[in-house]
Amino acid sequence: MLIILLSLILIIPLASNSASADSDDLELVITFEEPNFDSSWYNENETLLMDIKIHNSASSTQSVEYNPSCPVEIEMLDGNGVLFSSLNEHRACQQQWRAIDIPAGQTRNLDSFEWNWQNSTGETINGGFVTINFNFESGSVVHSQTLEFQQSPVTIDGLMLEVNTASAPGENREEFFTGEKIYSHLSLRNVDNVPLLFDIDEGCRVTLQASSLDSSLPTIMTDLSCGGEGSIGVGESLSLGWLDWDFTQAGEQLLPGPWTLDIGITGVTDLSGSVFATFVGDNEMSGTTPLEMEINILGDVESDGIITDAETIQITTDLINIQNIPVDIQFNNSCLVSIHLISEQGSIVSDTNIAEECVDEYSEMKISPSTIHQLDQRLWQMSDQFGCELDDGDYMMVVAIPEFSLFREFQFTYDGSNSGLECRASMQDASLVDFNIIDLTINNADTEQESVTFQLRLDNPIDIDVYWPQDCQLEFTLQKVGASQPHQVWLEQCGSGSGVMGTIPAGHGISYDPFTVDFAGLNAGTWRLTAHTTGTPSFTTQWAHTWNPPTESVQEDETEDDTTDEVDELPDVVEQVPTLSWMAEGNWEYVTTETGGCWILIDLDGVEHAYTSTSIESWKPRTNYRGAYWVEESMESTPACVVWQSHIVVDDVLGEAFVEPISEEKSTEVDAGAPIISIPAATPAIVTVIASTGLLALLAGALVQVEWIRLPATKYGLFLLGMVRKNKEKGGEYQRGRIVAYIELHRGIHFRALLAALAMSNGQLTHHLSVLEGDEAIWRRKDGRKVRYYPASIDSSTSNDDLPVPVLTPDPNSLQGRIMQILDIHENEILNLSQKELSDKLETSQQLVSYHLKSLENWGLVEKERVALRYRYRLTDRALILLNSTELPSLRDEG
Known part of the structure; x- marks a missing residue:
């Protein structure tokens, strides 16, 4: 009984002191060991060391009682707040108690704990944010800390990080001003020759480190995810999204000068890319304002971020005054809002800074407190700066109020009708630039180690600007002739940085280092390698090589014996096979092979015929020429052309014309330098006898049906065919x-x-x-x-x-003439036609109709008005006069 009483006397004071401790005056002090890899996140190869202390911030001593085997409860939660582990799963807690006194202002050690980033089942956790909660004495004192964790990166062969970066907005700009951002589209690309399977930690993130000539900023982890599992086909890529950077650190503007962005990902080793940019600081024309900017986008019918060719979006730009007083704002330019659109290839495909005529113009406005002022509203069609449809893919639209360095972004995916490539091709001309294969050699011929080594050369007689949107300048495609899919697509000449605009001076072309293609392991047959430059403009060349793997000597002997037997069995008399002759129509291309160059005639069906020889003096195939030719099949071939199945001898040129490599539309005018088509009086002899009248009819039919032959035909050839009409009364x-x-x-x-x-x-x-x-x-x-x-x-x-401007009267058979005729037919309707309705009636693309409508507008023949969200078109009075004019009937040939 005495012992029990003494025990109670000792326990009562301790309980009294513990109860008197005020939890508001106690706080947990948690210290974590810093990451080992000079980054802001932890790696699974390092354990997390936690030092746990308790601090008394009161003015008097505090007494606490705790379990020394597990002083605090520790819980680990993932980025979604889901509990996945706790201290009890990593340590056995005993039923023990200890009491300590903590003097005022002092700190006492409670515990230390090492964690190996594993969950309750012993598996390494996924990368991402991890929240660790500390709980002392059933919640009397708590602490929470959030850390970033990444699993150890894996190695994936054949995977490449592709970084496509846009230049600064505006015409011929390379420097960035304050408030402007660098925009880069990132994707993972398969550069191997087989489909690529990948499994990357879900917590994988894109990293970014900026550095100047004088300093390097710490590497940061962005919000852009790069994790998951799946597959990427040969030559295909997987979009990661958009990355932007605004030349600031922790909200502070960085110093002007050249900057380099090194971009990587945490989940895969040896994947990186670089971006180079020059920052010039404040624009002398820009100012500041307390107003906020907001944009509203209408037109995404499904609200899924996917815009189709049938949709036209409306962009509204507002200024919001959140102040309690009116705000005056002044502009010094007529273009208050600018918009530019960036493709996932890093090209600015449309820019109002270039398209609109902006002039110095002063304006001011006053915005009342807590009100919204609509600064700009416009319709935006899914077309580029040439009026052509956008390519399918991801886009970043940047809406800016440049005079006040205010910017907003809108990301979307375009899913259209894929007419943009053809449209843009008709507006470009790269005929003056040569991209050729040089120094092509075969190594270890007729062995298992056979390979082809070659170099590339880009020659330009005039200055040419090339924008390189990505880090690699060359793309190679290796494909077996006859195969429907490439064997391998990969990139070369990397390391120059993305987002770089370069000028190649005239006569100072680019030579690319030797490349080697190994044929070991490939199937026998003819292989073609196509080299393509990734810049804008782009150029393509190719070579072909026949690969015959060596066979065993025994097999060769057997083959020889079999061949001998077959020859002995042949009859003495062999039937003579007549030579095949026909009229071939097509264009010429020059292809480099391992033994030289080969001219190829590609006919209207896409069939390739290798040129062997010609019986015509002073004639030879030429690049960018198309024509109709009388050819005959040849059993012989030049060494450079043996890989083609069809070989031809050109016996006669029925008609030939130079064709612009890329032109907007088929031209029907005759240029001074246009070649003359000469139709001979007699045709070459062929095996099959054809009546002369039938041959003339064939030639006449060819001329009538082939427009590019018919248009430059002269009076001489037509006279021979009897096609020139003679009028005795009207000479x-x-x-x-x-x-x-x-x-x-x-x-x-x-x-x-x-x-x-x-x-x-x-x-x-x-x-x-x-x-x-x-x-x-x-x-x-x-x-x-x-x-x-x-x-x-x-x-x-x-x-x-x-020079005087002609009275424009479009050809009624041209697309412009047909547009005017349709608008004339619908002139008296209540609602005029839109672009979409015109394209439906003409059965052509809306982008092509848009292009010709703009031309007709410039000529003063068509005018438009906005009705609801669409522009509708009608003829001007001038156009109606032209269409209905009967003033010049006597000028037409009455016969």
């Missing part, structure tokens, strides 16, 4: 009089419009124009893709700006 002088009169009334008219107006044949008009030019009654001048004609009453030395 050449009469027709030339009509031509001069019409040109006098329509000064500057182009060839096709003149052809349609006078109802002559192409050959007639060509002949008469040639005579009139020789007599100096008229003269002509090149205007882009057109040739315009002027009377002698106008001095031929007159500058382009001083």
